[in-house]
Amino acid sequence: MKTNLPIKKYFPTVGPIAYGCMGLGGQGPHILEADVLQAHKIIDCALESNIQFFDHADIYRDGRAEQVFGRVLSERPDLRPNMVIQSKCGIRKKSGEHVGRYDFSREWVKHSVDGILSRLNIEYLDVLMLHRPDPLMQVEELAEQISNLKNQGKINYIAVSNMNLHQISFLQAALDMPIISNQIEMSLAKLDWLDDGVMVGSQGNHLVDFVSGTLEYCQQHEIQLQAWGSMAKGQFSEQGLYSGELRVRKTTELVKALANKYQVSTEAIVLAFLLRHPARVQPVIGTTHEKRLTNAIQAIDVCLERHDWYDLYVTSRGNPLP
Secondary structure, eight states: OOOOOGGGGTOTTOOSOEEEOTTTTOSSSSOOHHHHHHHHHHHHHHHHTTOOEEEOOTTGGGGHHHHHHHHHHHHOGGGGGGOEEEEEEOEEOOBTTBOOEEOOOHHHHHHHHHHHHHHHTOSOEEEEEEOSOOTTOOHHHHHHHHHHHHHTTSEEEEEEESOOHHHHHHHHHHOSSOEEEEEEEOSSSOOHHHHHHHTTTSTTGGGOOSOTTHHHHHHHTTOEEEEETTTGGGTTSGGGGGOSSHHHHHHHHHHHHHHHHHTSOHHHHHHHHHHTSTTOOEEEEOOOOHHHHHHHHGGGGOOOOHHHHHHHHHHHHSSOOO
């Protein structure tokens, strides 16, 4: 479904789907030539499919996802002008006796960005995304560091991930640049972002795992909603027909029927469910299989009829609407 995404204000040429690079870099601990070849192929496939937005994080494959991507760019620097590159920081994995934790301190954010740029073999990030909220965040300190990184030419824009409207508003008040996107889990399987709205005034609304108003806040402030987990981990592919959950089996059957109706792939129907919503969601898809990527991109040309969208929603949630 074609629509004018909020993020086009900053990147006019980007398409409605982003490529998530979490799966690049192999199984480790070292990058193999086969991993580099795979990265070349999937990046080419994405660009040929009009996907210019590439989503990273410093922790993906312990940095190998960025490293292998940087290897591709070092071998083919002509690709960089055709890309919008985003990466995330703020998660520190378990080290020694210390638990895994979040860190938005001035020192760690600077350290993270420098590492990201080095691994990706680029001079600047188009978008720096803060990965998960840090309870110990000193908002003025973080805002100052973000401004410094911008002034140093290391980042162009700032974004957040897994934040609710209150956290976004709090951070935005301290920043001298706009928060341009918020990446949260949204899919045909993860429906709390929809249930938040339809369950208002209904019994069980307290069970919805979503901070009420976040969707509307992002729409009102032209903050791009990006969906991680957008393909629902493939649970509505062929394997869904054999699921132990009745709702998954029924949803998979419906997805297949709609794929036949609209003459597209099942992957396209799963993504079209997101694209049909007026919040103008940008799905992030992370497959490393070229065929699945080209199947998914078919969603751009699908506009689900209202009754088909609701059939998918209600079947997947497993209960009638209130």
